[in-house]
Amino acid sequence: MAEAPLPAIRSLPSWLLGRAAARGRALVAEALAAQGMKMWHHVVLSAVRDLAPVAQADLGRGVGLDPKDLVGVLNDLQSASLVLREPDPKDRRKNAVRLTEQGERMLQRCEEVACAANAELLEPLSEEERERFLEMLVRVSGTRETN
Template structure:
């Protein structure tokens, strides 16, 4: 049996993290697809829940989405009855986004699906190692539990 190519590259932490991230994204995307939800739609729905009522521009900045992309996602979510846009109570010239009851129910199901997918990702690790691994990832990613 021959060795896999690129051993120097495949041993780099950045390579390994990238592969693990790709597997995690694939698992979560598959779980969300079962709920008829896409990844960015889930991120936006979650941010709306956390920030609502939130101006579209503030929402886009909070999740790092281009305004054009955000509008498309919000159109999809609104068409599905998951969010509503109404004049912002702080500035009536802007739209503010909020979850509907259907959006809240969908988000609860999607969060459960995403957690279960992440449990599959981390299944090879015992609980103590999972906690340590998450702590280490948080330290090297420069985040404090931010979505990403």
């Protein structure tokens, strides 16, 4: 059997992390799709829960989504009765976004299936290895753990 091409590239941490990230995204996307949701829907619902009521512009900056793309996501979510856009109580010229009860239930389902998908991703690791791996990922990614 022939050796896989590019052994030097395929052994780089950046390559391996990219492959693991792609697998993780695929698992989560598939789980969310079974709920009729996309990744950005889940991200925006989660941010709305954490920030509500939140001005639409602040929401877009908070999740790093272009305003045009955010409008599309919010249109999808509002059409599904998952969020409401209403005049911002702090500035009536702006829209504020909040979850509906249905949006809260959908977000809970999304969180459950995303957690299950992440558990599947990390299934080859022991519980101790998972904890250590996550600690190392936080350090390598340059982000801080928030929980």
